[in-house]
Amino acid sequence: MTETDESGEDAKPPIDFYFDFSSPYGYLAAHKIGEMAGLYGREVDWKPVLLGVIFKATGAQPLLDIPIKGDYARRDMDRTARMMGLPFVLPEVMPFPSVPAARAVYWTKDRHPDKAVALVKALYDEAFARGGDIRGAEAVARIAGTVGLDAGELTAALGDPAVKERLKTEIEAAMQAGVCGSPFFVVDGEPFWGADRLDHVERWLATGGW
Template sequence: MPDPIDFYFDFASPYGYFASLRIDELAAAHGRTVTWRPILLGAVFKVTGMKPNLEQPLRGEYLTLDAGRIARLLNAPFTFPDSAPVNGVAASRAFYWLADEHPEQAKLLARALYHAHFAEGRDIGPADTVAEIAARSLGSLGIDRAAVSAALQDQSVKDRLRAATDEAVERGVFGSPFVIVDDEPFWGWDRLEMVDRWLATGGW
């Protein structure tokens, strides 16, 4: 069994959302699985000196147009959230709280959070909102809002997210989505076709 491919993303990233809709299916077509790794681009930008796309003059306006255009092309449910760029700390912590023991449910939660934000336009920044969405998505695990809220304040969960972001920077991750296939890095939703080809051919 070959290693999983790594899918780094920020919950604030619409391009990460679009990639999340396809990455598992894409990998599965080549017999690969995907390890999801939410990160905080805000911490990455401190290394690279960059700013969120939305806050860059000209690029912010383009991003809004481009994301809507991609959503229509993919026929993906999409609303540009008023809360963009959202703070993904609580959402990412909730993911890592689950990731080791319940990796599939962690992905399920990530999909639910992305959907709430980019399909329904909800602000997924507040811990209470994340707890509500998690309790609803993970009812089968017997998880309630209080358990999620407690986990979001757990120091080991906080540390886990910080370590994940640090590790991403060490691997050269500087944007979202960012896919690494056997040490080969691919930045951007628009590189998924190339990831597909790389997986099919083993590289060129």
């Protein structure tokens, strides 16, 4: 059974894009994946997760806290952003709690789906294009207001048990899908980890695999 769109052609499934709002490489990928998907007639399913939960399963440490590797990573993030032509400023606190931001995205996907992508990019830009603080519910609601969402309605939603549960369920599903870091992409069942795998993702979209 295949889905068909209005033109009668087979509708291809979306690219699953998993990311933590505290992930610098997730920010970089968020500015590339939508356009890339569009070139191949694909949508993107934007799925924030919490690396803190995933790292409990993998035993990983926050990248920037690791001796030697953390210093390298700061340099690599900055260089990669310059290569991609994106502004980049590391927030003061890294990694930072991203629960309100993640919940806000799932709520927006359900209630105001046309604003979800803009919200993801606005939150990421506040954190990594300007080095701002998006940890708290107030900051998230304020940024949501800039993309046309109702800040009061969103603030109420962030405390809703159903919204909290939704994020938990999504993270469990992500771990079942093998998500081990951020950014992480799944294209037609094939997993790709890292902004540095965008070239693999594009080739997979173009060729169907190799």
